[in-house]
Amino acid sequence: MTQLPTSTDRKLGLVIDLDTCVGCHACVISCKGWNTENYGAPLSDQSAYGGNPSGTFLNRVHSYEVQPEEGAAQLIHFPKSCLHCEDAPCVTVCPTGASYKRVEDGIVLVNESDCIGCGLCAWACPYGARELDAAEGVMKKCTLCVDRIYNENLPEEDREPACVRTCPAGARHFGDFADPDSHVSKLTAERGGMDLMPEQGTKPVNKYLPPRPKDKMEEIEILAPLLTPIAVEPKGFMAWLDKTLEKV
Amino acid sequence: MHPAPSVIIFTSVSGLGFGLLIFLGFGLPAPMGVIAFIFFALAYALAVGGLMASTFHLGHPERALKAFSQWKTSWLSREAWLAVAALIVMALYGAGLVFYGIAVAPLGWLGAFLSLATVYATSMIYAQLKTIPRWNTPLTSLLFVILSLAGGGLLAGQVPIALALLVGAGIVQVAYWIWGDQALEKSGTNMASATGLGGQGSVRAFEPPHTGTNYLLREFVHVVGRKHAAKLRIISLTLMIGTPVLILSMNANIFLVLIAVLAHTAGLFVSRWLFFAQAEHVVGLYYGKR
Numbered sequence: 001m002t003q004l005p006t007s008t009d010r011k012l013g014l015v016i017d018l019d020t021c022v023g024c025h026a027c028v029i030s031c032k033g034w035n036t037e038n039y040g041a042p043l044s045d046q047s048a049y050g051g052n053p054s055g056t057f058l059n060r061v062h063s064y065e066v067q068p069e070e071g072a073a074q075l076i077h078f079p080k081s082c083l084h085c086e087d088a089p090c091v092t093v094c095p096t097g098a099s100y101k102r103v104e105d106g107i108v109l110v111n112e113s114d115c116i117g118c119g120l121c122a123w124a125c126p127y128g129a130r131e132l133d134a135a136e137g138v139m140k141k142c143t144l145c146v147d148r149i150y151n152e153n154l155p156e157e158d159r160e161p162a163c164v165r166t167c168p169a170g171a172r173h174f175g176d177f178a179d180p181d182s183h184v185s186k187l188t189a190e191r192g193g194m195d196l197m198p199e200q201g202t203k204p205v206n207k208y209l210p211p212r213p214k215d216k217m218e219e220i221e222i223l224a225p226l227l228t229p230i231a232v233e234p235k236g237f238m239a240w241l242d243k244t245l246e247k248v
Numbered sequence: 249m250h251p252a253p254s255v256i257i258f259t260s261v262s263g264l265g266f267g268l269l270i271f272l273g274f275g276l277p278a279p280m281g282v283i284a285f286i287f288f289a290l291a292y293a294l295a296v297g298g299l300m301a302s303t304f305h306l307g308h309p310e311r312a313l314k315a316f317s318q319w320k321t322s323w324l325s326r327e328a329w330l331a332v333a334a335l336i337v338m339a340l341y342g343a344g345l346v347f348y349g350i351a352v353a354p355l356g357w358l359g360a361f362l363s364l365a366t367v368y369a370t371s372m373i374y375a376q377l378k379t380i381p382r383w384n385t386p387l388t389s390l391l392f393v394i395l396s397l398a399g400g401g402l403l404a405g406q407v408p409i410a411l412a413l414l415v416g417a418g419i420v421q422v423a424y425w426i427w428g429d430q431a432l433e434k435s436g437t438n439m440a441s442a443t444g445l446g447g448q449g450s451v452r453a454f455e456p457p458h459t460g461t462n463y464l465l466r467e468f469v470h471v472v473g474r475k476h477a478a479k480l481r482i483i484s485l486t487l488m489i490g491t492p493v494l495i496l497s498m499n500a501n502i503f504l505v506l507i508a509v510l511a512h513t514a515g516l517f518v519s520r521w522l523f524f525a526q527a528e529h530v531v532g533l534y535y536g537k538r
Contacts, residue, residue, distance in 0.1 A: 061457050073449075094318060197530065
């Protein structure tokens with residue numbers, strides 16, 4: 001049903017560390033691999049080796065340049081997938097009941113055999129987390145690798161989402177946000193984990209850890225007075241040129 | 249938003265059809281026999297034709313019946329129910345007029361109310377979306393409803409009422425455009441809130457996730473058509489409102505009224521094209537676009 005549960009027993013989701021992400025896109029590839037080979041319709045590509053390649057992805061990595069008021073600009077890699085919102089607007093708009101939020105763990109899923117491919121859920125999602133597969137005509141979205149996390153056929157260390165398992169930088173963490181002692185809850189509390197577009201009122205479960213402030217080199221006060229400062233004023237011909245150009 | 253022909257035809261043509269049904273339901277006009285049949289056939293062709301068009305953009309139209317199940321939360325589902333209810337009630341009312349020459353007035357009123365509710369539900373499919381600030385306003389519903397009524401009045405040949413509604417629709421349309429142009433800025437959603445990085449400095453999209461395009465960009469970031477928006481608004485107003493108002497103000501013959509109807513419909517298509525093409529989805533912000 002497309003009525004959202006008032007509360008869920010657990011709140012499974014991801015913490016994404018923007019300080020640690022190196023922008024390697026390994027999570028994108030492992031996500032595409034796992035979700036193409038396993039549960040549901042494969043994530044198709046169109047013209048994959050042609051002139052205008054395009055395809056379905058459940059996880060995409062953006063890169064942003066942030067220019068502080070002072071100091072150097074910073075490049076921040078920004079992985080984005082479904083945030084499994086508590087107040088998921090994509091679920092309530094679904095006319096068929098294909099979209100739902102699970103009471104037991106809060107994962108937002110699509111029952112593909114009920115999906116008519118109207119696209120309204122993708123319209124309702126502010127994060128671009130849902131993509132209509134061009135080959136299958138059904139809506140695809142992150143399942144939080146529901147077919148891995150409970151899969152007893154996998155070794156225990158593999159029972160986490162493919163993106164988390166594969167991240168070489170340790171920038172992605174999977175856990176239960178309903179448990180205040182879980183490592184994702186602690187990380188969020190320690191590092192000031194934030195919501196994306198909080199004004200949209202979606203109450204996302206996934207949290208993003210902001211980049212830590214850049215550290216500064218302390219001035220070495222013992223030797224500094226002994227060093228002759230390097231002349232900043234030009235001399236000779238350059239001084240003359242500088243002066244003349246100032247006058248012009 | 250991508251201005252798909254299917255949704256443009258769906259919203260505008262079904263709006264005209266249900267608008268005409270509203271007038272027929274209130275007995276404006278209350279024709280009998282063959283004339284009634286022609287009016288109802290036109291109304292049903294428009295309403296049903298529009299609804300059929302909406303199924304063209306579905307990935308799985310064969311499962312369309314499932315869309316009736318979630319009326320508790322989904323405006324799309326409510327619209328499906330209301331449309332079917334309106335069409336059934338008006339068919340009974342119309343059958344009375346066409347075959348028995350009797351007008352069961354309460355049935356007509358109920359059908360008119362359901363038709364109005366259908367148009368409102370259609371508008372709410374768009375107006376409910378917080379992700380598209382330009383649509384997320386009661387003005388969207390007002391615009392859809394008043395355009396449907398104005399078109400319906402024009403088709404029903406109710407000159408004084410249609411004139412008033414057309415002028416009203418023109419005012420709402422202009423108000424909607426003026427309000428809409430500031431909607432994204434006023435919504436408070438921007439690149440800073442989208443990335444959560446606003447506190448650290450000014451945010452610029454440096455590199456998109458892929459070199460190629462994708463579903464999100466095709467569906468939500470339709471920038472190409474926006475450059476002629478100002479001209480298209482004038483064209484739309486002239487055809488949709490100006491021409492029919494001018495013709496109805498004169499003592500026009502049936503041929504001129506037909507031209508008024510055609511002009512109104514053409515202008516309505518342009519207006520609806522702009523409704524989609526100019527709508528900015530907040531997901532565009534992640535791509536540094538709007």
